[in-house]
Amino acid sequence: MNSKTFKVAALAGDGIGPEVMREAIKVLRAVEDKFPVRFNIIEAPVGWAGIDAAGNALPDATLALCKQSDAILFGSVGLPERDPTVPRDQRPERAALLRLRREFQLFANLRPVVLWKELAHACPLVKERQGAGIDILVVRELTAGLYFGTPKSIETLGNGQKRATDTLIYSTSEIERIANVAFLAAQERAKSAAGRKPKVTSIDKANVLENGVLWREVVSDVGKRYPDVALEHMLVDNTAMQLMLKPSQFDVLLCENMFGDILSDEAAALAGSLGMVPSASLGAARGDRFFGLYEPAGGTAPDIAGKDRANPIAQILSAALMLQYSFKLGEAHDAIFKAIGKAIADGNRSGDIFNPADSSAKKVGTRAMGDSIIAAI
Ligand code: NAD
Numbered sequence: 001m002n003s004k005t006f007k008v009a010a011l012a013g014d015g016i017g018p019e020v021m022r023e024a025i026k027v028l029r030a031v032e033d034k035f036p037v038r039f040n041i042i043e044a045p046v047g048w049a050g051i052d053a054a055g056n057a058l059p060d061a062t063l064a065l066c067k068q069s070d071a072i073l074f075g076s077v078g079l080p081e082r083d084p085t086v087p088r089d090q091r092p093e094r095a096a097l098l099r100l101r102r103e104f105q106l107f108a109n110l111r112p113v114v115l116w117k118e119l120a121h122a123c124p125l126v127k128e129r130q131g132a133g134i135d136i137l138v139v140r141e142l143t144a145g146l147y148f149g150t151p152k153s154i155e156t157l158g159n160g161q162k163r164a165t166d167t168l169i170y171s172t173s174e175i176e177r178i179a180n181v182a183f184l185a186a187q188e189r190a191k192s193a194a195g196r197k198p199k200v201t202s203i204d205k206a207n208v209l210e211n212g213v214l215w216r217e218v219v220s221d222v223g224k225r226y227p228d229v230a231l232e233h234m235l236v237d238n239t240a241m242q243l244m245l246k247p248s249q250f251d252v253l254l255c256e257n258m259f260g261d262i263l264s265d266e267a268a269a270l271a272g273s274l275g276m277v278p279s280a281s282l283g284a285a286r287g288d289r290f291f292g293l294y295e296p297a298g299g300t301a302p303d304i305a306g307k308d309r310a311n312p313i314a315q316i317l318s319a320a321l322m323l324q325y326s327f328k329l330g331e332a333h334d335a336i337f338k339a340i341g342k343a344i345a346d347g348n349r350s351g352d353i354f355n356p357a358d359s360s361a362k363k364v365g366t367r368a369m370g371d372s373i374i375a376a377i
Helices: 015-034 048-054 060-068 094-101 117-122 170-190 210-222 236-245 257-271 313-325 330-345 367-373
Strands: 005-015 035-044 071-074 108-115 134-141 149-156 163-169 201-205 230-235 254-257 280-288 291-296
Touching: 005 015, 005 060, 005 280, 015 035, 015 071, 015 330, 015 367, 048 060, 048 094, 060 094, 060 201, 071 094, 108 117, 108 149, 108 170, 108 257, 108 313, 117 236, 117 330, 134 170, 134 257, 170 201, 170 210, 170 230, 170 254, 170 280, 170 330, 201 210, 201 236, 201 257, 210 230, 230 236, 254 257, 280 313, 313 330, 313 367, 330 367
Parallel strands: 005 035, 005 071, 071 291, 134 254, 201 230, 201 254
Antiparallel strands: 108 134, 108 280, 149 163, 280 291
16 A cells, blocks of 8 residues: 655654653554554754753754654643743743744644533533533634734833834735635534534624724635535624533634634633643645644643653644644544544543543543553554
């Protein structure tokens, strides 16, 4: 059987990064055993590991590796005790992660939020509000809007006052490209979940912001190219409320940068633990594939690092997203997703999702959690 080979830059980083990356790589090796695909995985230091190895949070050799790779699988970077010892612009999150986002123009951030029924206890919503289950994809624009628009300043006025200015700017093409990602993702999700009707809910503040008016107009136009995907528009304040009241109504949430920043964290809380939430940051499409950086939503969790206590699922799901969006290996993505479901259904729980009241659940470490997923692939 002919197998295709993909080159992956694996940057584990700091804290729990190396522990959870090890499990994700084990899962990718298990995928090679089941599917006609090979992964040329090359590990390189980033974050404090980069500073210690080469004096820089994103060493030149690491950046060069990323440029030669088909995708970046990223752990997490930063250590609260060490970060303040170097100037702000040299600290790992800024010097490595933000730089990679800029370098590869990763304009689309995708964060799937899934609450498995066995983990209902970990969700902050009461069971009645969880409905038939929570499975939402937040698609956030990542490189424009209020965080990047200029002018951006704090001026000192003559009367003892200061004045701060931020500028919210979006152009048609910036809205179009993120809207396309959302509609394509809705189609892709419908393929792997029988019976799911693809829907995009586009978030704006069209009642008071000119940006919202343009956003709504452009998203509606893009939507016409995807007649199989339902489109609805919702104001951001109502969305914040609806996520708490009836999250099961959402499929794909399409957001500009700041609204997505806030709503994606609100939505992530519904999954019960940061250890369950992956993310993909995508750049320009190459045909039907995207170059992307894939990482867990959480950070380096120094409180549990090196103790075999981290939940590897967010990192493993990040690897699964890489298969889906960068390599178009939808079946392999689904196999990982199902294996995680099986491992959870069998009662395996890392500490963050363990419920002592559940007699069918057993607390396991990072390695054992990874092993239970591999066994189910
Ligand atoms: P954190 O996400 O590392 O931890 C918050 C809480 O969630 C902790 O109690 C931690 O134990 C728990 N947690 C996170 N991931 C988990 C997992 N996989 N399994 C089980 N529990 C998990 O956030 P923080 O403590 O605010 O930040 C720690 C460091 O990480 C800081 O230096 C911060 O700058 C950095 N950080 C990096 C990234 C990134 O690399 N993208 C993102 C966020 C924070």
